[in-house]
Amino acid sequence: MPGAVAEGTGSEGPSRAAEDTDVLVIGAGPVGLTLATALRRQLLRVRVVDRATGPNREARADVIFPRAGEALGALGVGETIRRHAYEMRSLNFYGDGRHLGCFTAGRFDSDYPYAMTIEQHDIELLLAEELSGLGVDVEWRTEATDVRQRDDHALTTLRLPTGVTEMARASWVVACDGRRSTVRTRLGIPFDGKRRVNMQVVQGNVVPAWPLRDRPGQGYIFLGPRCTVLAFPTPGQGYRVFCIRDDPEPDRTEPPTLGELRDLVADTAGIPLLRLGPTESGWLSRARFSDRIAAEFRRGRVLLAGDAAHAWAPVGGHGMNIGMLGAHNLAWKLAAVHHRQAGDALLDSYDIEQRALARAVIRDMRFNITEILLPEPLHRVRTAVLRAALPWSGFQRRVEWLMSDFGRNHRDSPLSRQEVRRIGRQCRAGDRIPDVYVTREAGAEPVRLHRLLGYDRWTLLLAVARAEPAVVRRLERVCADYLAAIDIVPIAAVDRSSARQLAGVHHVTLVRPDGYVGLVAPLDDVDALRDYLAAFLVPRDPGPDHAAR
CATH class of the missing domain: 3.30.9.10 (D-Amino Acid Oxidase, subunit A, domain 2)
Structure with missing residues (x-):
């Protein structure tokens, strides 16, 4: 087995194959497979291990709600799942x-307007096939028994199918190993909550x-x-x-x-x-079931996702969905920090946003009048x-x-900045950007807004009516100062209903790679955009002041 080190040798030296791992994902359930797929879309080298003997055959969760459908669509697997679902x-x-x-x-408005019913084991099979096409196969019967951290990597003790122990080195470890997470336990992170x-x-x-x-x-x-x-x-x-x-x-x-x-x-x-x-x-x-949330979702180079981070009674059926959305939230942030395009504050926001999301779902489902007793x-x-x-x-x-x-939404996240007054139904910083129909120029065919976004980049939206060459060049100069990819996309809403959901024509909207609004600011206030980018992204030529931060 490549990367194996005999137990008891005292060696921490990984093999060449182990050194090639950017992220070790522990757990091949729907959240782990979604995360691994998202990481591969971000061009990270990924390894996925699971202690099970093979793919799950047991029915568990069986519904994907529209927002999770959109997330899977952004990762290129949404249509595949829809073909196999009702x-x-x-x-x-x-x-x-x-x-x-x-x-x-x-x-x-959405490419995924309906909930989809499909058995969890079928979801896992389809995600595993997608991941295999991206060059990663799940390593079954491989159990993580411990994890230790160094300054620039983590070492995970893996018990391989042969019984041999491997010290697997990776830049990052994400534990998607369920409610009884070994990684969470070994790190000593409390799993606070109580039984229903x-x-x-x-x-x-x-x-x-x-x-x-x-x-x-x-x-x-x-x-x-x-x-x-x-x-x-x-x-x-x-x-x-x-x-x-x-x-x-x-x-x-x-x-x-x-x-x-x-x-x-x-x-x-x-x-x-x-x-x-x-x-x-x-x-x-x-x-x-119990309702529980881990005290930390990140400790250094180790992160928790899915049921390892939060679990609750299945009222409403949102557990798997919130885990998938968390994976969608985490992967682009982890990739940006790993590629040195963003600072630690971006990755820390995963804990803040996902924790708030889990708490909100637990709270809301306690008042779900159709399913409470x-x-x-x-x-x-x-x-x-x-x-x-x-x-x-x-x-x-x-x-x-x-x-x-x-x-x-993520309105209370440090990544969400609303620099203008919101009017009516307009989306605001922290909201999912509405998937309304827009055009990119006069006479062009309408297209759903989400199709103009990309999971590998930020998108800066402005109104076509205000996209004069001088304005676009000014915005381009600001965005070009940063290593992260930022597309500038002029758009026009196709009708009044769509226009009422978007920011006004005198504003710019910066959309994160996961489709949530990061910044809404006046078009003429370039400093607001520059300050936002400087807070989270790494400039192309970082000076001593930025390095000190």
């Missing part, structure tokens, strides 16, 4: 067996026989006192049925039987003659509220905005 276009709500209304999706009491999740992949319409892209939510059942069609697996219920027997840990799952669904949905058949996988699960009187109130609210387009729009993750 796009969820509608969701029918029932309370005590009575139809309350139908929720429809797809209101917001009186809540269990009983779920499985089944083929139902019921008097309901079975159609790809149409799901069901059944509400009852102290139990909510979600049923989503999943490619090749019938339905994923997900029951959030109370926990009268907390010591009961064995998987549910098909009969137990059937009874839960039948009672909550009000379908006494329901029959459930097993899928080919026959997967059934009973689980309980309610006693009979409050359940009746919820049923009445939903029956009245579902026909209202404003209610549906607000729910879709929350569930899509488009509204998740």
